[in-house]
Amino acid sequence: MSRYAAPLKDMRLALDVAAGIEDLTRIPQFSEATPDLVDAVLDEAGKLAAETMAPLNAVGDSQGAQWDNGVVRMPEGFKDAYDEYVNGGWNGLTFTTEHGGQGLPFALGLAVQETWASANMALSLCPLLNQGAVEALTHHGSEELKRLYLPKLISGEWAGTMNLTEPQAGSDVGALTTRAERAEDGTYRIKGQKIYITFGEHDLTGNIVHLVLARLSDAPEGTRGISCFLVPKFLPDENGQPGQRNDLRCAGLEHKLGIHASPTCTMQFGDNDACVGWLVGEENKGLRAMFTMMNHARICVGLQGVAIAERAYQQAVAFAQERVQSAEYGSRGPSVPIIQHALIRRKLMTMKATVEAMRALTYATGGAVDRAHAHPDADERAKAQGLADLLTPVVKAWCTDMGVELTSENIQIHGGMGFIEESGAPQHYRDARIAPIYEGTNGIQAMDLVGRKLAMDDGRHWKALFADIRDFAGAIAGDDTLGSIAEYLSDGVEALQHAAVWLAGNDLDEARATAAGASPFLTLFGTVAGGYYLALQAREAQRRLDAGTGDPVFLANKIATARFFAEQCLPPATALLGPITRGAELFYALEPDQFAA
Known part of the structure; x- marks a missing residue:
């Protein structure tokens, strides 16, 4: 498999022009994002991605996450890589300084996240889901929940998840049947099953914080009766440390086409009627928290399309430069590297140009999100929010569709070798194929x-x-x-x-x-x-x-x-x-x- 190198020059130009990062630094919240800092962040992120995460990509694909009686163990090297990521402070890059984050622009965070997803898409899903949980708690959680959970989620010491999908519901969230009952102490008891829960169980962090959609017994039918609950794997003690195990478990892992190292879990809540949860937001208003999570995740999943296509493009270029076959069309000369053939040039140029267009569109959306959240002028915030809302489904769907198309082109450029697992090309195609499906299928977008x-x-x-x-x-x-x-x-x-x-x-x-x-x-x-x-x-x-x-x-x-x-x-x-x-x-x-x- 070819090496990965972060395309730092192109990422930086996209941040400058599409995201307008220089203008973002004029917003007080982002004043620390100076050119020197941005360059340093991108450079170090690229090194971590290339040297630590990328070498584990094929390892994770071959070993996969392993389930044993409710326990999920990650592939060899993943825990050390995640620890290096957390110890470097990367998880808190874009989160509020109030709870330990660094407060840098979301657009810069997207560029950094692109390097993780290109290097190792399966591993990058853990912080991606965590980010959605942080966003939901930041905007909808009580002050007590924020105090207890946000510092550890922002640091990456704990990980967060989203628990939406159920076997009978699929994308129809209003059809969910997971129940929540009020307890006398102000908490809730959660009971039900969720499927396709990314990183629902793993051994990377000391605690896993699930955000679970459920319905109270007296709630209205449909989406108007959905509430959101915070349900930790371990109940924090009086010092905020993981204490008693909550009544929840991973009942099994899905056997998937790709992203084998990302545990896709079936989660059981309340088998013993003792699963404790805390309300996030208001009763029957859980869709607000869900859409906060999902809108963030949809941009980040669109970014996965960019990232996996970039990785496939780099591999295609490396192969085309080395593979010698046939003379150029119309020539009687010797065989040449296939990168000299016009047919291959069309494919490579299409890959390169499309990846760069996808990146520019995604970073532009990130810049709009930053302005919507932090611009001091209310009219500018509203304008930026409208643009971000408009572009989010486009980023999610178009970029992931193109990710599948371009990873397929990588296989085609490899010819017969592209159909052989040892080349590494099939993994990119298999990993890319989930992105048009999860976080709202592209038809829904x-x-x-x-x-x-x-x-x-x-x-x-x-x-x-x-x-x-x-x-x-x-x-x-x-x-x-x-x-x-x-x-x-x-x-x-x-x-x-x-x-x-x-x-x-x-x-x-x-x-x-x-x-x-x-x-x-x-x-x-x-x-x-x-x-x-x-x-x-x-x-x-x-x-x-x-x-x-x-x-x-x-x-x-x-x-x-x-x-x-x-x-x-x-x-x-x-x-x-x-x-x-x-x-x-x-x-x-x-x-x-x-x-x-």
Whole structure:
């Protein structure tokens, strides 16, 4: 398997341009994120990822997490790697200083997290779930719960999880049956089963803090009757240390296609009617905490698509440089490394350009989240929140779809070797395949985009973004170097505008037509928005070249990559306008029993 090296130059440019990290430092909360600090953080994160986490990726895939009578043991080396991560203070990078965090921007945290996910996606899931639990407690927990749990969760000494899914419910959270009963001491007794719980049990930390969705006996039906509870594996004693074991257990692990080192648990709560939980937020208002967790997780899962595609791209380049086969097309010369063949060049350039567009889109979303949380001006906070809400389903779905597509291209570039496990290429593809499924399937993200986000605030946020894209395309239209991008970006945003207006104009009688166009619309949205944020970087690269600053080879490559994306990736996406607006008639041309005819 090829080595991993964090793409620090590209990450830094994406932070500068797409996330606007220099502007973020003008917000008092993020004033510590100076250029020198950002460079140091990225450099050290890249070293930890490459030297400690990446070598364990194949180990974790082959050994997997092991279950034995309720106990889960992680693969060889994982505990030491996690300890090194915690001891380095990495877990608290973006969390509030009030409870021991460092208070740095979420956008910078995404860049750092990308290195973990590229190096070892399975291991990176533990801190990812923990982050969601911290966010939920920070925004919805009582002061006592914050005091007891946040310092240890933020440090990484303890780990947090999300417990949502049940066998009969799946994505329909309102159908859950886990029960909660009030106890006289103000706590609750939790009883039920949850499935697909990532890192629900493991031996990396001294305690595991579960956030569990459950329903009180007198709660309304559906999602209006869901409450959220904090349920620790060990009940803290008077000193806040893990004490008595709570009445919960891991009943088994799923045997999965990929991420073998990430324990996907079936969790049993209250087998002995003694599982103690504490309410997070208000009774019957658990969806608020859930969406706080899930919106954070959805951006981070989208980042996994970026990360795993980056790892696959690096492997594909290394193989293509070494693999010698056939003369170039039209030549009678000797066999050459396959990176010389135009067919392979198309695949590699598509991988490179798409990864960089995905990264730019994801970091831009992270910057919007930072402004929404911390900008001193209320109008700017609202504007940023609207953009973050709009882009979150796009990041989650488009980036993870592309992650699967690009890890598949890595296998194709390897040829027959790509189908052999020893090459390492299959692991990236297998690991990537879960990301379009968990934290809300990509179909759900598409329906969220067209069903909620287009209508949000009368469409103000998508209209503003599309206007920015049109203005940018107009600004570069006459540029000798960047002008070719303008034509394709203009075509893309006009198709996107047409599709958005058509979808937003549908009423309930046209619900099937809206649903039929949702997924291709999200793909079009992701491609155009990703192309836009990538093109912004190309303009900055040109500015730095003209000023004689920065690495001229990297900057020239950025411009070429952005042009390739515009000319080769945008036109096929623009063609999706037809399928988006065609309606759903032919989707229902067959009766259900005719599909098997």
